[in-house]
């Protein structure tokens with residue numbers, strides 16, 4: 001995981017510690033929601049999971065994003 005210098009205050013997604021401006025942090029992608037399919041009338045709707053980037057502190061980034 002590549003570390004960047006934070007310019008704003010963030011919260012580590014894994015350990016919930018504060019990442020202060022100037023601290024190194026990494027970014028992890030997290031899946032939000034599930035893929036799925038719903039059929040009603042004659043319409044079939046399919047959706048894909050969405051991935052969002054969440055901040056993790058340097059300690060958690062070194063740990064592969066695990067607590």
Ligand SMILES: [Zn+2]
Pocket residue numbers: 012013014015016017056057058059060061
């Ligand atoms: Zn952390």
